[in-house]
Amino acid sequence: MPDADAASLMADIEREVRERRRAGQIDDEYERELDRIFDAVAPPGAVGSGLGAALMRAERAAVIDPVGPVASRIPGVALLRRALRKLMAFYVEHVVRQVTAFGVMVVRAMRLLGERVDAVEARSPVTDPRLVNLALPVASDFDVAPWFDLVVKTLAPVSGRVLHAECGNGALLVALHDAGIDAYGIDPRPDAAAFADERRVEVRNAAVIDHLRAVPAGALGGMVVSGCAERLATGDIVELVDRAARVLAPGAPLVVLSRDPKGDLDPIAADLAPGRPLHPPTWAFLLARRGFELIETRTSDKRAPASYAVAGVRAGS
Amino acid sequence: MKLGFVLPRYGIEIHGGAESAARMLAERLAVSDGWSAEVFTSCAVDSQTWADELPPGTFDVNGVTVHRFVSQPKDVATFHARSIELFGAPSTVTEADARAWIDLQGPVCPDVVDAAAASDCALVTFHPYLYWPTVYGVPRLAERAVLHPATHDEPPIFFPPYRQVFESPSGLVFWSDEERDLAQRRFPNITTRPQLVLGIGVEAEPGHAAAARARIGVGDRPYVLCLGKVTEMKGTAALARFFARYKELHPGPLTLVFAGPVADVPPEGLRDVLVAGPVDEETKWGLLRGATALISPSAYESLSLVVLEAWAAGIPVLVNGLCEPTRGHCVRSGGGLWYDGFASFDAALARLAGDSRLAAHLAAAGRRYVDAFYRWPVVLERYVRFLERVHERNQRVAVT
Numbered sequence: 001m002p003d004a005d006a007a008s009l010m011a012d013i014e015r016e017v018r019e020r021r022r023a024g025q026i027d028d029e030y031e032r033e034l035d036r037i038f039d040a041v042a043p044p045g046a047v048g049s050g051l052g053a054a055l056m057r058a059e060r061a062a063v064i065d066p067v068g069p070v071a072s073r074i075p076g077v078a079l080l081r082r083a084l085r086k087l088m089a090f091y092v093e094h095v096v097r098q099v100t101a102f103g104v105m106v107v108r109a110m111r112l113l114g115e116r117v118d119a120v121e122a123r124s125p126v127t128d129p130r131l132v133n134l135a136l137p138v139a140s141d142f143d144v145a146p147w148f149d150l151v152v153k154t155l156a157p158v159s160g161r162v163l164h165a166e167c168g169n170g171a172l173l174v175a176l177h178d179a180g181i182d183a184y185g186i187d188p189r190p191d192a193a194a195f196a197d198e199r200r201v202e203v204r205n206a207a208v209i210d211h212l213r214a215v216p217a218g219a220l221g222g223m224v225v226s227g228c229a230e231r232l233a234t235g236d237i238v239e240l241v242d243r244a245a246r247v248l249a250p251g252a253p254l255v256v257l258s259r260d261p262k263g264d265l266d267p268i269a270a271d272l273a274p275g276r277p278l279h280p281p282t283w284a285f286l287l288a289r290r291g292f293e294l295i296e297t298r299t300s301d302k303r304a305p306a307s308y309a310v311a312g313v314r315a316g317s
Numbered sequence: 318m319k320l321g322f323v324l325p326r327y328g329i330e331i332h333g334g335a336e337s338a339a340r341m342l343a344e345r346l347a348v349s350d351g352w353s354a355e356v357f358t359s360c361a362v363d364s365q366t367w368a369d370e371l372p373p374g375t376f377d378v379n380g381v382t383v384h385r386f387v388s389q390p391k392d393v394a395t396f397h398a399r400s401i402e403l404f405g406a407p408s409t410v411t412e413a414d415a416r417a418w419i420d421l422q423g424p425v426c427p428d429v430v431d432a433a434a435a436s437d438c439a440l441v442t443f444h445p446y447l448y449w450p451t452v453y454g455v456p457r458l459a460e461r462a463v464l465h466p467a468t469h470d471e472p473p474i475f476f477p478p479y480r481q482v483f484e485s486p487s488g489l490v491f492w493s494d495e496e497r498d499l500a501q502r503r504f505p506n507i508t509t510r511p512q513l514v515l516g517i518g519v520e521a522e523p524g525h526a527a528a529a530r531a532r533i534g535v536g537d538r539p540y541v542l543c544l545g546k547v548t549e550m551k552g553t554a555a556l557a558r559f560f561a562r563y564k565e566l567h568p569g570p571l572t573l574v575f576a577g578p579v580a581d582v583p584p585e586g587l588r589d590v591l592v593a594g595p596v597d598e599e600t601k602w603g604l605l606r607g608a609t610a611l612i613s614p615s616a617y618e619s620l621s622l623v624v625l626e627a628w629a630a631g632i633p634v635l636v637n638g639l640c641e642p643t644r645g646h647c648v649r650s651g652g653g654l655w656y657d658g659f660a661s662f663d664a665a666l667a668r669l670a671g672d673s674r675l676a677a678h679l680a681a682a683g684r685r686y687v688d689a690f691y692r693w694p695v696v697l698e699r700y701v702r703f704l705e706r707v708h709e710r711n712q713r714v715a716v717t
């Protein structure tokens with residue numbers, strides 16, 4: 001058996017289903033009846049495993065049954081309903097034919113659109129699902145230990161939880177915890193959680209921007225960004241700063257730790273990541289643009305690889 | 318450290334997912350160095366009626382101290398009628414109507430909450446989010462409370478009182494990433510709270526395939542297995558019909574076996590569908606080992622222990638693709654396929670039943686996934702560390 005993951009096996013199954021349907025090998029009416037039974041116990045609004053599955057469900061829903069139920073516990077009502085149904089059948093069926101045709105056409109148009117979006121996504125390293133889902137190893141992160149003192153000093157006076165995104169092996173979280181700072185980390189890479197367990201710190205398996213989207217405004221007392229700071233696409237970096245400005249409480253500090261783009265880059269990230277490390281003034285510009293104050297940049301030529309920290313404070317303290 | 322468990326029902330007689338998982342955690346914690354466990358629960362066995370079937374008092378259940386209290390009788394008919402009324406537009410339900418519904422749902426058992434509050438447990442865990450003891454217990458014990466919500470995408474999650482249930486504990490424990498995402502979407506304020514995606518430990522138990530086959534009368538026919546409560550809400554009726562149609566298209570000896578308590582009998586006269594009813598653990602494991610695949614037809618699972626057990630037993634799975642947690646297991650592990658309707662069910666089952674190399678490949682991937690994340694020593698270690706962190710954090714907050 002070749003190394004086939006579940007998602008590609010399912011894509012293969014979806015293709016097979018489409019081909020069988022095109023070839024008329026599926027009894028549409030009988031299948032629709034079965035699928036109605038299946039849908040009846042589905043969570044409201046459930047769309048399944050992706051666009052293909054959602055379109056399949058939309059296609060099923062587009063086919064409207066013109067024969068309404070007539071049963072009733074009230075004597076005579078069922079008979080009345082049956083008579084009404086018969087009288088109105090010519091009109092209802094006329095409307096249903098048009099609505100069904102419209103629904104089916106919309107779903108087919110969306111399917112074509114979906115295929116084009118897939119093709120466009122596959123041509124950009126920022127959106128290509130084959131690259132997006134490729135987790136770079138935690139071991140490729142640069143060592144942030146030389147910056148521990150600065151980060152702890154910056155965050156020590158905060159109240160509220162501190163987020164480290166992406167926290168990699170969790171070493172900085174341990175330093176924050178030892179300094180009495182209530183911190184947790186997020187990292188989308190599966191190996192990060194294992195490191196975190198060993199170090200007894202709280203780490204969630206999540207992508208940085210997805211997590212920040214879920215955090216309520218002003219909920220965080222401080223934030224440290226590393227790892228993703230040098231790998232995210234530029235647009236995502238801009239969104240990250242925007243979202244950080246929203247989720248940090250007034251007066252809360254944000255510290256960005258990154259390799260210097262003029263120094264040695266991590267070879268794996270340089271080859272595969274959608275983004276590259278920014279220059280320190282770029283971070284300072286982005287932070288100032290979103291209203292951060294007291295922005296400071298520190299570089300450390302003596303540390304290898306060359307790295308820097310940019311810190312700012314959320315306005316409004 | 319002493320850990321409390323508050324549940325609507327508890328005991329070896331109880332087969333519900335959240336209750337079984339809590340019991341497994343409690344029994345293992347009770348024998349861990351430096352830990353003890355104490356349970357506060359009702360005298361009920363049946364979650365439909367909460368009738369006081371077990372005696373009240375304090376008992377030892379597999380090494381765990383269990384305190385059982387009587388609860389108020391449940392008006393089942395009124396509860397069902399009110400559920401139908403409220404579930405149509407759950408986000409418009411008022412606080413008062415929701416609380417009245419929660420009272421109807423039960424088990425109304427104030428003594429459970431009082432006893433947990435009066436206990437010397439350092440932390441008290443509540444399982445699951447839905448029932449009366451959790452709704453009234455979590456806000457009361459807030460800083461000592463850890464919620465295991467077992468969140469489902471279901472109408473009551475939109476009822477106003479559940480916001481306080483999710484937002485007031487000092488920690489949350491989820492069965493899967495998908496459950497966590499669902500809870501965070503509904504209650505964003507929990508996003509920064511201490512939390513853990515734990516899962517549950519799985520240990521394969523003895524059970525021979527041949528003996529299990531003989532016990533349920535499936536003979537030497539190949540079979541796919543649906544394990545757990547047989548009820549329409551779990552998708553078993555749809556599965557039975559799907560399978561019957563599959564057999565029309567793919568004649569052969571393959572049989573569908575339902576093993577578990579039967580609430581809704583599958584439609585009669587369907588081809589090659591065998592309803593075995595409830596089975597003991599040994600038979601269950603024997604059936605798992607002898608099956609071609611396990612099918613999980615439910616769209617409402619927050620973890621699905623049986624999927625993990627199937628992988629531990631060495632078989633692949635086929636799950637309802639509308640259930641994010643079980644589909645997520647398959648995506649992450651590569652141990653199974655999923656279906657979103659009959660056509661994909663037909664294609665996926667034909668592959669599992671007809672390609673033994675593919676089935677073995679999926680089963681091996683599933684087993685690796687269970688070994689990495691769902692073995693008891695791994696799960697318990699992570700749970701204990703989380704509880705220690707929450708407790709330590711509580712103490713720090715108390716000091717500051």
